[in-house]
Amino acid sequence: MMMQTKTTRHLLQTGALALSLLASGAMAAVSPDEAAKLGSTLTPVGAEKAGNADGSIPEWTGGLPQNAGAVDSKGFLADPFPTEKPLFTITAQNVEQYKDKLTPGQRALFKRYPDSYKMPVYPTHRSATEPADILAATKANATATKLVEGGNGLENFQSANPFPIPKDGLEVIWNHITRYRGGTMLRRITQATPQANGSYSPVYLQDEFTFPSSLKDYDPSKPSNVLFYFKQRVTAPTRLAGNVILVHETLDQVQEPRMAWLYNAGQRRVRRAPQVSYDGPGTASDGLRTSDNYDMYNGAPDRYEWQLNGKKEIYIPYNAYKLDSPKLKYDDIIKAGHINQDLARYELHRVWHVTATLKPGKRHIYAKRDFFIDEDTWQAAEIDHYDGHGALWRVAEAHAQYYYNKQVPWITLETLYDLISGRYLATGMKNEEKQAYDFTHSASSMDYSTASLRQAGVR
Secondary structure, three states: OOOOOOOOOOOOHHHHHHHHHHHHOOOOOOOOHHOOOOOOOOOOOOOEOOOOOOOOOOOOOOOOOOOOOEEEOOOOEEEEOOOOOEEEEEEEEOOOHHHHHOHHHHHHHHHHHHHOEEEEEOOOOOOOOOOOHHHHHHHHHHOOOOOHHHHOOOOOOOOOOOOOOEEEEEEEHHHHHOOOOOEEEEEEEEEEOOOOOOOOOOOOEEEEEEOOOHHOOOOOOOOOOOOEEEEEEEEEEEOOOEEEEEEEEEOOOOOOOOOOEEOOOOOEEEOOOOOOOOOOOOOOOOOOOOHHOOOOOOOOOOEEEEEEEEEEEEEEEEOOOOOOOOOHHHHEEEOOOEHHHHOOOOOEEEEEEEEEEOOOOOOOOOOEEEEEEOOOEEHHHHHHHOOOOEEHHHHEEEEEEEEEOEEEEEEEEEEEEEOOOEEEEEEEEEOOOOOOOOOOOOHHHHHHHHHHHHHHHOO
């Protein structure tokens, strides 16, 4: 799901922390000498500043400026690379030529849809950066933040990017979970779960995210274990309109599990919703995603073992301004089997490869997940999901967009393809909405109380 507060979190007393660190074998923060690489050989968030050997991945030079393009009256951003054409297009006919720079899930999509699936590959642009205060907090995290509770919480954490120089897979995953995505935000988005023939009925959602430090009534003298607040309301179709989910996302979800409530408009009742976690069903997803598929991956990481496999170069969705154009209709995007890949843009980037394997005795419909996480943003770009028999089942892609006017890396569109059913879920579309993401949204703690749910659910 979302990100972070700007307040340091002290989740456990010193004695308990020492015991948990011994029990978990958690790694200490890096040394000041190692942290000094941030901003020199490494970017301020921990990526390799240099390009690759053949220059197909350029050096990071600071990202796009905030005036990189025009912003229209609805908040949609102009494409900063409007004249660029694909360098080449990967198809089922030439996929073997590029297989070393594709994930198993991407290769499986070519096999599943040999006549229609394609990947237009464009020049690589390392467009992302973050505000100065977030970069300063990242550098402070490098020498202070530690894993606690067997890796299921953070100690001495500020703002975002707790482990810019990660030493294991779990640290990389925490970077994704807490990565920077701006301050308080409101968005109106559309979700589709097409049938195999491409027919679909859109579901319209309104999402609100707020982090404690952004609340109008924030009190820094009263730190809590809340990482962020989230409220999602279904606005259409009529049969679902008025249903609302409220989440208080906790930083240590094992010590204090995610707190979630559901308002059912038909029953006019507020209920606790423990199913809004792990492999509980996703909102209006027709069984095509789990709760922890949202935002590519979210929630407590305690059910998996996390293995860091190092870095690799692969083609990932990036700079998806074309896909976000307000000139498009949802029918232009949603097609049978997969989205309209002519609208997609792929670039060669370095990613961290992390494998999550279900722990013995733990339950989840995904027995294994392979994560491919962009080094410049800590955002998961590709995730392959495997079932209990070891078969590749679902493939997730995040079509990334950098909101240069606000210095916020995020996602234009999330897709989750089911290789078995031939169906998929696409969420985050806003092309036909009256407003793009609103990063100036203001909220108080009362707006995220259970009492607020009934009011939010008024149709």
